[in-house]
Amino acid sequence: MALEVIGFTAPALALFLLFVVWPILRAVQFSVYRWKGFGPLVDFVGLQNYLAVLRNEVFTDALMHNLIIVVLSIVVQLPLGLAIALLLNRRMRGQGMLRTIIFVPYVLAEVIAGVVWFQLLQPQYGVVDNLTEAVGLSGPEQGWLGTPGLALYTVLAVLTWKYLGLAVLLFLAGLQGVPEELSEAAQIDGASWWQTQRRITIPLLGPTIRMWAFLSMIGSLQLFDMVWILTGGGPANATTTMATFLVNEGTKRQNYGIAAAASVVLFVVALVLALLYQRFILSRDNDASDAREVR
Amino acid sequence: MKNTRTLSLVATGSLALTLAACGGGGDTGGGSDSGGEAAGGASTLTWWHNSNTGEGKDYYDQVARDFEAANEGVTVEVSAMQHEDMLTKLDAAFQAGDAPDVYMERGGGELADHVEAGLTKDLSDEAGETIEKLGGNVAGFQVDGQTYALPFSMGVVGFWYNTEKFEEAGITEAPETWAQMYDAIDTLKQAGIDPISVGAGDKWPAAHYWYQFALRSCSQEVLEGAVTSLDFSDPCFVEAGEATQQLVDAEPFNRGFLSTPAQTGPTSASGLLATGKVAMEMQGHWEPGVMQGLTEDGEGLGDKLGWFPFPAMDGGAGDPAAQLGGGDAWAVSADAPDAAVDFAEYLLSDEVQKGFAELDMGLPTNPTASEFVGDPALGSLLEVRDGAPYVQLYFDTAFGQSVGGAMNDAIALMFADQASPQEIVDATQQAADAEG
Structure with missing residues (x-):
């Protein structure tokens, strides 16, 4: 029995150690040295890199941007995703096609989606600006991605377009688990469609929603690719995230110690938020499932 | 059950860390596996350049073959890459202590760092004649009076x-x-x-x-x-x-x-x-x-x-x-075989620089090649470069x-x-x- 356990978990465990635990330890090691990316690690600086990161306004702004994206992603995508999922859950013509259309952006590679949107959002020559001009409005002077006050929200809009499909897909899957008898019973009792959704379907969808929100939060904290392609963190650092900050400090400026310190901070932030979420929000679902397992 | 779940949280949270930590390999071993000095005078050179399209790529392939023909037993392995790709790969190669034998340097603080880390060969003596011919162009590629790379194209903004x-x-x-x-x-x-x-x-x-x-x-x-x-x-x-x-x-x-x-x-x-x-x-x-x-x-x-x-x-x-302005220079990594210096010098020879100029691949630094620059706009730029009291590196x-x-x-x-x-x-x- 013990042998079987070891046999079955060994490959996964080896990968976990090699690609998760080892990099974490290395990052922690790098974070206490000043190191340019080559040569031996000799210049020990203690916690100085952490101080430099936490005092750096660009980093604290980046953390702020991450948190804004965490909150707004959930606030925008949750009602939108729920509404679409509930509508698509009804029998109607073209249901399959609609589901596909909503899910396609999620299947697209992030880089490809990013490049496409970058072109669409080009100031003056892009499709979006041409459309706004065609209806008599004019786009922002520096473009949607070039105006510091707008860039983060433009990125957020693209992210919503990209990830709404996942929310809808998960919610639709969750809806399959809601027994039809319940809504039938409610209808017999004279509940309207809206009342049925609000009092029965959505509460029963709770575990799915909470799990989706968790995935969304972790994804938002680690956000990198879409920002890197659309704005590279600019203009004027208006869209930097913790991940773009550490890549910029690391591979661009070769301050690997600072980058490693930033990555450790990102790790701690993500871990703490994940544990808090687990403790206070997911715990209900977990207790319920644990209870079921015991039975 | 509870434990594995916590573990998976650690896993998701830590994905980000791998971003920074992937630049591993802290110790420079210098263990170049590029062949080095093989027995019997035969050696293999690795050469990275960024003329990865069209005539320029063909020309450099031909240059490598010509060098092989003139130096028996030497093989030149050419890797032509897109510029940004090349820079990324070079960074990684330096971290791994496995730099190509002949590669591009851009001078300044970056070169000084490479020199300090012992990655780049001092060419002052071995390539003395070529350095003399290049004159003031080598200024940006010197550290403490020693020359570490041979500029093959210098331009101004x-x-x-x-x-x-x-x-x-x-x-x-x-x-x-x-x-x-x-x-x-x-x-x-x-x-x-x-x-x-x-x-x-x-x-x-x-x-x-x-x-x-x-x-x-x-x-x-x-x-x-x-x-x-x-x-x-x-x-x-x-x-x-x-x-x-x-x-x-x-x-x-x-x-x-x-x-x-x-x-x-x-x-x-x-x-x-x-x-x-x-x-x-x-x-x-x-x-x-x-x-x-x-x-x-x-x-x-x-x-x-x-x-x-x-x-x-x-x-x-x-x-x-x-x-x-600024430019690109050929550097030789510290543990490259001797033929690498010869090859770098060959790349700056009258003959190779002439072809380089004729194909408009850059602005030649070898004075004998200046006249072969075809493009008139580049010609006026070259005139300004040569008339400048000094060219400040970016x-x-x-x-x-x-x-x-x-x-x-x-x-x-x-x-x-x-x-x-x-x-x-x-x-x-x-x-x-x-x-x-």
């Missing part, structure tokens, strides 16, 4: 312009002073032409303006001092920022310049010039080649392309003829990526109206002080 657009607006002569330049900007605007494109999204094209103004406002001594002592207290650096601010305030740039990339795609800064959407762009000597790649017919602006140097500024302690290269990156970021902020002249100096000084 100036304004590339569309002669047709200038005519359309009624501008007959290229501006020589900033007063004339501001007139030209106004005239172009009145004619409904966007005067200048700048790829401020990539930061360095914006930063080049500040560099150029610093070159005009600071004396050579101050600039040289700044490179070695990293001291930016001279007021001329603030003056450079004021001049840059004045230009930004005149709003000469393309719409959306804050997010415009330098040279990727037809709506990049180079693309806008190549497709006739703006009248000019300030760029390095690579511009004609870049523009050719951004137009359907592969011609760029063709014979409508003109070039003039950065205009002179009133006052300022700088020499008005000094130029901002500041970000000269100061190294850490200080240079902070400097570029601060200058880019000025283009977004978010940094004052003093703040640029402060941010740069702060990064320099952190270097220690």
Whole structure:
């Protein structure tokens, strides 16, 4: 029995150690040295890199941007995703096609989606600006991605377009688990469609929603690719995230110690938020499932 | 159950860490597996270059074969890569202690770092003759008086312009002073032409303006001092920022310049010039080649392309003829076989540089090859380069990526109206002080 356990978990465990635990330890090691990316690690600086990161306004702004994206992603995508999922859950013509259309952006590679949107959002020559001009409005002077006050929200809009499909897909899957008898019973009792959704379907969808929100939060904290392609963190650092900050400090400026310190901070932030979420929000679902397992 | 779940949380949270930690391999072993000195005089050289398309690639393949034919037993393994890819791979190779035998260096702080880490071979003695022939061009590739790389292409930064657009607006002569330049900007605007494109999204094209103004406002001594002592207290650096601010305030740039990339795609800064959407762009000597790649017919602006140097500024302690520029040089890694130095020298020979010039692959540094540069716009650039009292290496290269990156970021902020002249100096000084 013990042998079987070891046999079955060994490959996964080896990968976990090699690609998760080892990099974490290395990052922690790098974070206490000043190191340019080559040569031996000799210049020990203690916690100085952490101080430099936490005092750096660009980093604290980046953390702020991450948190804004965490909150707004959930606030925008949750009602939108729920509404679409509930509508698509009804029998109607073209249901399959609609589901596909909503899910396609999620299947697209992030880089490809990013490049496409970058072109669409080009100031003056892009499709979006041409459309706004065609209806008599004019786009922002520096473009949607070039105006510091707008860039983060433009990125957020693209992210919503990209990830709404996942929310809808998960919610639709969750809806399959809601027994039809319940809504039938409610209808017999004279509940309207809206009342049925609000009092029965959505509460029963709770575990799915909470799990989706968790995935969304972790994804938002680690956000990198879409920002890197659309704005590279600019203009004027208006869209930097913790991940773009550490890549910029690391591979661009070769301050690997600072980058490693930033990555450790990102790790701690993500871990703490994940544990808090687990403790206070997911715990209900977990207790319920644990209870079921015991039975 | 509970434990595995916590573990998986750790796993998701830590994905980000691998981003930074993937640059592993802290110890430089120098264990090049590129063949090195094999028995019997036979050796294999690895050579990385960035002429990865068309005639340039074919030419370099031929050069490698010619060298093999002349040196029995030597094999040259050529890797032609896209420029950015090559830089990324070089960084990784240095980290792994496995650099190619012959590769490209850009001089300045980056080269000094490589020298300090013992990655690059001192060529002063072995390639003495070639170094002598290259004259002042090698200045940017010396550390403590020793030469570590052989520059094969050196250019200067100036304004590339569309002669047709200038005519359309009624501008007959290229501006020589900033007063004339501001007139030209106004005239172009009145004619409904966007005067200048700048790829401020990539930061360095914006930063080049500040560099150029610093070159005009600071004396050579101050600039040289700044490179070695990293001291930016001279007021001329603030003056450079004021001049840059004045230009930004005149709003000469393309719409959306804050997010415009330098040279990727037809709506990049180079693309806008190549497709006739703006009248000019300030760029390095690579511009004609870049523009050719951004137009359907592969011609760029063709014979409508003109070039003039950065205009002179009133006052300022700088020499008005000094130029901002830089170039690429062939370096040999520390543990490369002897034939690698011969090969690097061969790449700078009259014969190879002549072919290099004829194909417009760059601006040859071997004086015997200058006359073979075909493009007239590049010809005028070459004249200015050779007439300059000195060519100042791009500041970000000269100061190294850490200080240079902070400097570029601060200058880019000025283009977004978010940094004052003093703040640029402060941010740069702060990064320099952190270097220690």
